[in-house]
Amino acid sequence: MNMKGQVSGIDMLFSVAIFTTILLSAAITWTSAFSYSEQRQKDSTIEAAAFSTANQLVSYGGYPDDWDASNVAVIGLAKHPNVLDSAKLSAFASMNINSSKSLLGLERYGLHVRVFKTDAGGTNVSVFGEPPDVSATSIVVADSYSSLNGEMVVLRLTLWRLP
Amino acid sequence: MSSKGFVLTLDAFFAVFLAAAFMVSIQFYYSSQQPHNSEYLSKMAHDFLAAADESGDLKDAMSKPQQSAELQNLLLKLPSSVASRITVTTYEYKNGLVKEKSTAQASVRNLTGDVVAAQRAFTSPEDEEYYLSVLEASYA
Numbered sequence: 155m156n157m158k159g160q161v162s163g164i165d166m167l168f169s170v171a172i173f174t175t176i177l178l179s180a181a182i183t184w185t186s187a188f189s190y191s192e193q194r195q196k197d198s199t200i201e202a203a204a205f206s207t208a209n210q211l212v213s214y215g216g217y218p219d220d221w222d223a224s225n226v227a228v229i230g231l232a233k234h235p236n237v238l239d240s241a242k243l244s245a246f247a248s249m250n251i252n253s254s255k256s257l258l259g260l261e262r263y264g265l266h267v268r269v270f271k272t273d274a275g276g277t278n279v280s281v282f283g284e285p286p287d288v289s290a291t292s293i294v295v296a297d298s299y300s301s302l303n304g305e306m307v308v309l310r311l312t313l314w315r316l317p
Numbered sequence: 318m319s320s321k322g323f324v325l326t327l328d329a330f331f332a333v334f335l336a337a338a339f340m341v342s343i344q345f346y347y348s349s350q351q352p353h354n355s356e357y358l359s360k361m362a363h364d365f366l367a368a369a370d371e372s373g374d375l376k377d378a379m380s381k382p383q384q385s386a387e388l389q390n391l392l393l394k395l396p397s398s399v400a401s402r403i404t405v406t407t408y409e410y411k412n413g414l415v416k417e418k419s420t421a422q423a424s425v426r427n428l429t430g431d432v433v434a435a436q437r438a439f440t441s442p443e444d445e446e447y448y449l450s451v452l453e454a455s456y457a
Contacts, residue, residue: 172329176336183340205357212364236367272394296357297396299364301371306394 196315200263201294204313207258208296211267212236212309223249229257231309238302238309243269247280254282264290266312271305279307290314355431358399362435362454365395370439370450379405379421379441379448388423400426400457408447415447426457 216230222245231246233239246254246267255261267282279302286293292315297308369375369391378387384405392401402424409418432455440447 169329172333176333179340180336183343187343201354201357205360209360236364237371297361299361299368299394301368304372306368306372306374 197292197294200292200313200315201296203260203263204294204296204311207260207313208298208309208311210258211311212238212298212300215239216242221245226257229254232300236298236300238269238300238307240303243280243302247282249282251283260313262316264312264314264316268310268312269302269307270310271307276308286312286314289317291317355433358431358454358456359433359435361395361399362401362433362452363437366435366437366450366452370437375405375439375448375450376441379407384421385423388421389425392423392425395425395454398457399454400424400428401452401454402428403450403452405448405450408449410445410447418446428453428455429457430455 211229211231213232213235214228214230215232215234216226217228218225221227221229221242226245226249229246231238231242251265252261255263255265258265264286265283266285267280268278269280271277271279294313296311296313298311300307300309366375374391378384378391381387388403388405392403395401402422404420404422406420407418408415432453434451434453436449436451438447438449
Protein backbone atom coordinates (compact mmCIF):
# COMPACT_ATOMS: atom_id res chain seq x y z
CA MET A 155 0.00 0.00 0.00
CA ASN A 156 1.29 3.46 -0.83
CA MET A 157 1.30 5.43 2.51
CA LYS A 158 1.96 8.73 0.77
CA GLY A 159 -1.38 8.51 -1.04
CA GLN A 160 -3.28 7.72 2.24
CA VAL A 161 -1.91 10.79 4.05
CA SER A 162 -2.89 12.99 1.13
CA GLY A 163 -6.43 11.57 1.28
CA ILE A 164 -6.86 12.47 4.98
CA ASP A 165 -5.42 15.92 4.33
CA MET A 166 -7.87 16.33 1.50
CA LEU A 167 -10.86 15.28 3.65
CA PHE A 168 -9.76 17.60 6.43
CA SER A 169 -9.33 20.59 4.12
CA VAL A 170 -12.69 19.93 2.40
CA ALA A 171 -14.38 19.85 5.83
CA ILE A 172 -12.80 23.17 6.85
CA PHE A 173 -13.58 24.73 3.48
CA THR A 174 -17.23 23.56 3.65
CA THR A 175 -17.60 24.89 7.20
CA ILE A 176 -16.21 28.28 6.20
CA LEU A 177 -18.33 28.38 3.05
CA LEU A 178 -21.54 27.52 4.97
CA SER A 179 -20.76 30.06 7.71
CA ALA A 180 -20.09 32.73 5.11
CA ALA A 181 -23.34 31.90 3.28
CA ILE A 182 -25.36 32.03 6.52
CA THR A 183 -23.73 35.32 7.57
CA TRP A 184 -24.27 36.82 4.13
CA THR A 185 -27.94 35.75 3.99
CA SER A 186 -28.68 37.05 7.47
CA ALA A 187 -26.88 40.37 6.83
CA PHE A 188 -28.66 40.78 3.49
CA SER A 189 -32.13 40.08 4.92
CA TYR A 190 -31.44 42.44 7.85
CA SER A 191 -30.31 45.12 5.43
CA GLU A 192 -33.39 44.60 3.25
CA GLN A 193 -35.69 44.87 6.29
CA ARG A 194 -33.93 48.06 7.43
CA GLN A 195 -34.37 49.48 3.93
CA LYS A 196 -38.11 48.80 4.05
CA ASP A 197 -38.36 50.18 7.59
CA SER A 198 -36.45 53.32 6.70
CA THR A 199 -38.83 53.98 3.78
CA ILE A 200 -41.89 53.83 6.02
CA GLU A 201 -40.08 55.83 8.76
CA ALA A 202 -39.22 58.57 6.27
CA ALA A 203 -42.84 58.65 5.07
CA ALA A 204 -44.17 58.90 8.65
CA PHE A 205 -41.78 61.63 9.78
CA SER A 206 -42.12 63.75 6.65
CA THR A 207 -45.94 63.50 6.74
CA ALA A 208 -46.08 64.48 10.43
CA ASN A 209 -43.77 67.38 9.64
CA GLN A 210 -45.94 68.43 6.69
CA LEU A 211 -49.09 68.39 8.82
CA VAL A 212 -47.70 70.58 11.65
CA SER A 213 -45.56 72.90 9.51
CA TYR A 214 -47.74 73.84 6.55
CA GLY A 215 -51.27 75.14 6.06
CA GLY A 216 -52.07 73.13 2.95
CA TYR A 217 -53.64 74.35 -0.30
CA PRO A 218 -55.85 76.29 -0.84
CA ASP A 219 -55.11 78.42 2.25
CA ASP A 220 -58.63 78.07 3.59
CA TRP A 221 -59.17 74.51 2.43
CA ASP A 222 -61.98 72.29 3.57
CA ALA A 223 -62.85 68.63 2.93
CA SER A 224 -64.53 69.47 -0.42
CA ASN A 225 -61.75 71.47 -2.10
CA VAL A 226 -58.48 70.36 -0.49
CA ALA A 227 -55.53 69.78 -2.84
CA VAL A 228 -52.70 69.59 -0.27
CA ILE A 229 -53.33 68.72 3.37
CA GLY A 230 -51.67 70.86 6.05
CA LEU A 231 -53.01 71.60 9.52
CA ALA A 232 -50.94 74.61 10.58
CA LYS A 233 -51.69 78.33 10.79
CA HIS A 234 -47.94 78.75 10.88
CA PRO A 235 -45.17 76.29 11.80
CA ASN A 236 -45.99 74.38 15.01
CA VAL A 237 -49.30 76.20 15.53
CA LEU A 238 -52.30 74.08 14.54
CA ASP A 239 -55.50 75.49 13.07
CA SER A 240 -58.55 74.01 14.81
CA ALA A 241 -60.77 74.50 11.72
CA LYS A 242 -58.34 72.55 9.53
CA LEU A 243 -58.05 69.88 12.20
CA SER A 244 -61.85 69.46 12.17
CA ALA A 245 -61.91 69.40 8.36
CA PHE A 246 -59.17 66.74 8.33
CA ALA A 247 -61.06 64.63 10.89
CA SER A 248 -64.18 64.73 8.68
CA MET A 249 -62.37 63.55 5.54
CA ASN A 250 -62.60 60.10 4.04
CA ILE A 251 -59.57 58.00 5.04
CA ASN A 252 -58.81 56.84 1.48
CA SER A 253 -58.86 60.31 -0.04
CA SER A 254 -56.67 61.61 2.82
CA LYS A 255 -54.16 58.81 2.29
CA SER A 256 -54.17 59.51 -1.44
CA LEU A 257 -53.52 63.24 -0.91
CA LEU A 258 -50.72 62.45 1.55
CA GLY A 259 -49.20 59.85 -0.78
CA LEU A 260 -49.72 57.06 1.76
CA GLU A 261 -52.00 54.71 -0.19
CA ARG A 262 -49.73 51.73 0.53
CA TYR A 263 -49.95 52.14 4.31
CA GLY A 264 -52.42 52.12 7.16
CA LEU A 265 -52.82 55.57 8.75
CA HIS A 266 -53.90 56.76 12.18
CA VAL A 267 -53.51 60.34 13.44
CA ARG A 268 -54.20 61.36 17.00
CA VAL A 269 -53.83 64.86 18.43
CA PHE A 270 -53.71 64.91 22.21
CA LYS A 271 -52.85 67.24 25.08
CA THR A 272 -49.64 66.87 27.08
CA ASP A 273 -51.55 66.54 30.36
CA ALA A 274 -51.17 63.44 32.54
CA GLY A 275 -54.05 61.61 30.85
CA GLY A 276 -53.10 62.59 27.29
CA THR A 277 -56.63 63.91 26.60
CA ASN A 278 -57.64 63.41 22.96
CA VAL A 279 -58.30 66.55 20.93
CA SER A 280 -58.86 64.85 17.58
CA VAL A 281 -58.58 61.31 16.23
CA PHE A 282 -58.41 60.29 12.58
CA GLY A 283 -58.61 56.71 11.30
CA GLU A 284 -58.44 53.41 13.16
CA PRO A 285 -55.34 52.33 15.11
CA PRO A 286 -53.36 49.34 13.74
CA ASP A 287 -54.65 45.86 14.59
CA VAL A 288 -52.57 42.86 15.65
CA SER A 289 -51.83 41.80 12.05
CA ALA A 290 -50.09 45.11 11.23
CA THR A 291 -46.36 45.00 10.55
CA SER A 292 -43.61 47.63 10.43
CA ILE A 293 -45.51 50.04 12.67
CA VAL A 294 -43.89 53.49 12.85
CA VAL A 295 -44.96 56.27 15.23
CA ALA A 296 -43.95 59.89 14.59
CA ASP A 297 -44.69 62.52 17.24
CA SER A 298 -44.69 66.24 16.46
CA TYR A 299 -45.17 68.90 19.12
CA SER A 300 -47.40 71.86 18.33
CA SER A 301 -49.54 74.52 19.90
CA LEU A 302 -53.33 74.52 19.59
CA ASN A 303 -55.38 77.39 21.05
CA GLY A 304 -52.48 78.37 23.32
CA GLU A 305 -51.91 74.86 24.64
CA MET A 306 -49.16 72.39 23.83
CA VAL A 307 -50.39 69.30 21.98
CA VAL A 308 -48.77 66.28 20.31
CA LEU A 309 -49.71 65.13 16.82
CA ARG A 310 -49.01 61.40 16.80
CA LEU A 311 -49.01 59.85 13.33
CA THR A 312 -48.96 56.06 13.14
CA LEU A 313 -48.14 54.36 9.87
CA TRP A 314 -47.94 50.65 9.15
CA ARG A 315 -47.51 48.30 6.24
CA LEU A 316 -50.77 46.83 4.93
CA PRO A 317 -50.90 43.02 4.56
CA MET B 318 9.08 17.18 10.07
CA SER B 319 8.44 18.79 6.73
CA SER B 320 8.89 22.56 7.09
CA LYS B 321 6.89 23.03 3.88
CA GLY B 322 3.82 21.35 5.48
CA PHE B 323 4.19 23.42 8.62
CA VAL B 324 4.21 26.70 6.66
CA LEU B 325 1.08 25.63 4.77
CA THR B 326 -0.71 24.81 8.06
CA LEU B 327 0.09 28.28 9.39
CA ASP B 328 -1.28 29.74 6.17
CA ALA B 329 -4.47 27.76 6.59
CA PHE B 330 -4.90 28.86 10.23
CA PHE B 331 -4.31 32.44 9.22
CA ALA B 332 -6.92 32.18 6.43
CA VAL B 333 -9.48 30.59 8.79
CA PHE B 334 -8.82 33.31 11.37
CA LEU B 335 -9.29 36.08 8.79
CA ALA B 336 -12.51 34.53 7.46
CA ALA B 337 -13.91 34.15 11.00
CA ALA B 338 -12.94 37.73 11.91
CA PHE B 339 -14.64 39.01 8.75
CA MET B 340 -17.88 37.15 9.50
CA VAL B 341 -17.92 38.19 13.16
CA SER B 342 -17.35 41.83 12.20
CA ILE B 343 -20.28 41.73 9.73
CA GLN B 344 -22.56 40.27 12.40
CA PHE B 345 -21.34 42.80 14.96
CA TYR B 346 -21.86 45.72 12.55
CA TYR B 347 -25.46 44.79 11.75
CA SER B 348 -26.43 43.90 15.32
CA SER B 349 -25.08 47.24 16.63
CA GLN B 350 -27.13 49.35 14.19
CA GLN B 351 -29.16 51.90 16.18
CA PRO B 352 -32.87 51.75 15.36
CA HIS B 353 -33.26 55.37 16.51
CA ASN B 354 -32.14 58.22 14.41
CA SER B 355 -30.74 61.46 15.68
CA GLU B 356 -32.33 63.43 12.83
CA TYR B 357 -35.76 62.58 14.23
CA LEU B 358 -34.66 63.47 17.77
CA SER B 359 -33.32 66.80 16.53
CA LYS B 360 -36.63 67.54 14.79
CA MET B 361 -38.49 66.62 17.97
CA ALA B 362 -36.32 69.00 20.01
CA HIS B 363 -36.93 71.87 17.58
CA ASP B 364 -40.68 71.14 17.50
CA PHE B 365 -40.82 70.97 21.27
CA LEU B 366 -39.16 74.37 21.75
CA ALA B 367 -41.33 75.95 19.04
CA ALA B 368 -44.53 74.51 20.55
CA ALA B 369 -43.48 75.55 24.08
CA ASP B 370 -42.84 79.08 22.81
CA GLU B 371 -46.01 79.35 20.70
CA SER B 372 -48.22 77.97 23.49
CA GLY B 373 -46.74 80.49 25.96
CA ASP B 374 -45.43 77.70 28.26
CA LEU B 375 -41.81 78.95 28.05
CA LYS B 376 -42.70 82.59 28.85
CA ASP B 377 -44.99 81.36 31.60
CA ALA B 378 -42.18 79.27 33.15
CA MET B 379 -39.76 82.19 33.02
CA SER B 380 -42.24 84.55 34.63
CA LYS B 381 -42.52 82.39 37.77
CA PRO B 382 -40.15 82.63 40.75
CA GLN B 383 -39.23 78.90 40.59
CA GLN B 384 -38.03 78.94 36.99
CA SER B 385 -36.02 75.69 37.12
CA ALA B 386 -38.92 73.73 38.64
CA GLU B 387 -41.29 75.09 35.98
CA LEU B 388 -38.83 74.22 33.21
CA GLN B 389 -38.49 70.72 34.62
CA ASN B 390 -42.28 70.30 34.49
CA LEU B 391 -42.12 71.35 30.87
CA LEU B 392 -39.46 68.73 30.07
CA LEU B 393 -41.65 66.03 31.59
CA LYS B 394 -43.93 66.49 28.57
CA LEU B 395 -41.27 64.81 26.41
CA PRO B 396 -41.48 61.01 25.99
CA SER B 397 -39.97 58.92 28.80
CA SER B 398 -37.48 57.44 26.29
CA VAL B 399 -35.84 60.86 25.92
CA ALA B 400 -33.33 62.46 28.30
CA SER B 401 -33.23 66.24 28.12
CA ARG B 402 -31.69 69.39 29.54
CA ILE B 403 -32.94 72.91 28.93
CA THR B 404 -31.01 76.11 29.58
CA VAL B 405 -32.75 79.46 29.29
CA THR B 406 -30.59 82.58 29.45
CA THR B 407 -32.31 85.89 30.12
CA TYR B 408 -30.90 89.05 28.58
CA GLU B 409 -32.11 92.55 29.34
CA TYR B 410 -32.03 95.70 27.29
CA LYS B 411 -30.86 98.67 29.27
CA ASN B 412 -29.38 102.03 28.24
CA GLY B 413 -28.86 100.82 24.68
CA LEU B 414 -27.04 97.65 25.75
CA VAL B 415 -28.11 94.03 25.82
CA LYS B 416 -26.58 92.18 28.72
CA GLU B 417 -26.97 88.77 30.32
CA LYS B 418 -29.13 88.86 33.41
CA SER B 419 -29.61 85.26 34.61
CA THR B 420 -29.67 81.61 33.57
CA ALA B 421 -32.15 78.91 34.53
CA GLN B 422 -31.53 75.23 33.88
CA ALA B 423 -33.45 72.01 34.35
CA SER B 424 -32.96 68.42 33.27
CA VAL B 425 -34.84 65.13 33.16
CA ARG B 426 -32.80 61.91 33.05
CA ASN B 427 -29.08 61.86 32.17
CA LEU B 428 -27.96 62.68 28.66
CA THR B 429 -26.06 59.75 27.11
CA GLY B 430 -24.63 58.84 23.72
CA ASP B 431 -25.44 61.09 20.77
CA VAL B 432 -26.85 64.39 22.04
CA VAL B 433 -28.76 66.77 19.75
CA ALA B 434 -29.41 70.43 20.47
CA ALA B 435 -32.06 72.91 19.41
CA GLN B 436 -32.32 76.57 20.25
CA ARG B 437 -35.01 79.21 20.07
CA ALA B 438 -35.11 82.86 21.03
CA PHE B 439 -38.21 84.53 22.37
CA THR B 440 -38.99 87.91 23.84
CA SER B 441 -41.06 89.47 26.53
CA PRO B 442 -41.65 93.02 25.23
CA GLU B 443 -43.49 94.22 28.32
CA ASP B 444 -40.41 93.93 30.56
CA GLU B 445 -37.84 94.41 27.77
CA GLU B 446 -36.35 90.98 28.25
CA TYR B 447 -34.99 88.64 25.66
CA TYR B 448 -34.55 84.89 26.21
CA LEU B 449 -32.41 82.28 24.51
CA SER B 450 -33.47 78.70 25.16
CA VAL B 451 -31.27 75.70 24.35
CA LEU B 452 -32.67 72.20 24.55
CA GLU B 453 -30.28 69.24 24.53
CA ALA B 454 -31.72 65.76 24.10
CA SER B 455 -30.62 62.16 23.75
CA TYR B 456 -32.23 58.76 23.93
CA ALA B 457 -32.27 57.70 27.59
